[in-house]
Amino acid sequence: MANDVASLVVQAPAKVNLYLRIVGKRSDGYHDLDTVMQKLDLSDTVTLSRTDEPGIRLSCSGADLPEDDSNLVWQAADAFLTRTGLAGLCGLSIILEKRIPVAAGLGGGSSDAASVLNGLNTLLETGLSEDTLLALARPLGADVPFFVVAEPAVRAKGIGDRMQSWPGLAGCSLLLVNPGFSVSTAWVYKNFTLTRVDKDSKLSDSRKNETDTAGYCPLFNDLETVTIAKYPELEGIKQQMLDCGASGVLMSGSGPTVFGVFPDQPGSNENAAADCARSFAEKYDQGVIVTRPAVESYS
Numbered sequence: 001m002a003n004d005v006a007s008l009v010v011q012a013p014a015k016v017n018l019y020l021r022i023v024g025k026r027s028d029g030y031h032d033l034d035t036v037m038q039k040l041d042l043s044d045t046v047t048l049s050r051t052d053e054p055g056i057r058l059s060c061s062g063a064d065l066p067e068d069d070s071n072l073v074w075q076a077a078d079a080f081l082t083r084t085g086l087a088g089l090c091g092l093s094i095i096l097e098k099r100i101p102v103a104a105g106l107g108g109g110s111s112d113a114a115s116v117l118n119g120l121n122t123l124l125e126t127g128l129s130e131d132t133l134l135a136l137a138r139p140l141g142a143d144v145p146f147f148v149v150a151e152p153a154v155r156a157k158g159i160g161d162r163m164q165s166w167p168g169l170a171g172c173s174l175l176l177v178n179p180g181f182s183v184s185t186a187w188v189y190k191n192f193t194l195t196r197v198d199k200d201s202k203l204s205d206s207r208k209n210e211t212d213t214a215g216y217c218p219l220f221n222d223l224e225t226v227t228i229a230k231y232p233e234l235e236g237i238k239q240q241m242l243d244c245g246a247s248g249v250l251m252s253g254s255g256p257t258v259f260g261v262f263p264d265q266p267g268s269n270e271n272a273a274a275d276c277a278r279s280f281a282e283k284y285d286q287g288v289i290v291t292r293p294a295v296e297s298y299s
Contacts, residue, residue, distance in 0.1 A: 013042065044112055056094065058073060084128070094116065104255075106176070110144045145160065153169070169293035240280070
């Protein structure tokens with residue numbers, strides 16, 4: 001640990017699933033996926049500080065989250081210190097400032113955990129390879145490996161850990177509307193019933209129509225059928241976004257956040273996404289966010 005820098009501030013971006021197909025269920029209880037994930041400019045801020053006193057101290061602001069070993073951020077730090085043999089040699093102070101809604105299908109917790117792995121590798125100058133960081137990320141959750149890698153968008157298969165770089169969104173704004181209630185990812189997957197594959201929802205490898213705002217990636221999410229059946233207001237949010245001029249709308253992940261894609265309009269003084277956001281603001285308040293797709297790495 002030759003690094004004299006005592007603290008490091010890292011950004012942990014949110015994500016949306018542009019495409020999410022449940023391919024099958026595994027013997028270990030997980031599901032095999034085929035998904036395209038896109039990082040966003042919306043992010044949490046994680047401040048990592050090295051301390052002389054061993055142990056992990058976690059502080060969270062902006063959300064009612066545990067600050068002990070039940071928090072994924074704490075678990076990521078513990079896994080890192082254990083793997084590098086530093087657990088008894090130094091301590092960590094972690095300050096987590098939440099902006100990404102919790103349990104909203106936007107990957108905030110997974111991103112926070114990945115930012116700790118990447119950030120500690122830099123702060124403590126441990127020099128772990130990406131493969132090693134991915135090995136630490138996999139047990140923490142299916143989305144964590146995505147946030148470890150540098151790419152702003154990937155297509156992921158398996159349980160989400162077999163990734164390839166994928167051209168993401170560009171030239172657009174995204175309107176996120178979170179209705180203010182949490183949805184359990186485990187509950188959604190438990191209640192999802194595998195059905196026959198709809199040929200119209202397959203994600204082609206041919207990479208045609210790349211000039212479209214959403215590229216050749218059709219907006220599709222298998223899990224909508226479960227979450228919207230219990231929370232039908234999500235369908236109304238989708239329709240309202242379409243009425244506002246969104247080129248596409250979808251629920252992200254297991255929900256409940258719905259996003260709309262609003263292509264940039266050169267020469268227009270009005271941002272269609274911001275205009276649409278105002279129509280949701282009175283009802284959903286802080287759950288209404290306008291952001292952009294990330295085009296560069298957060299790593």
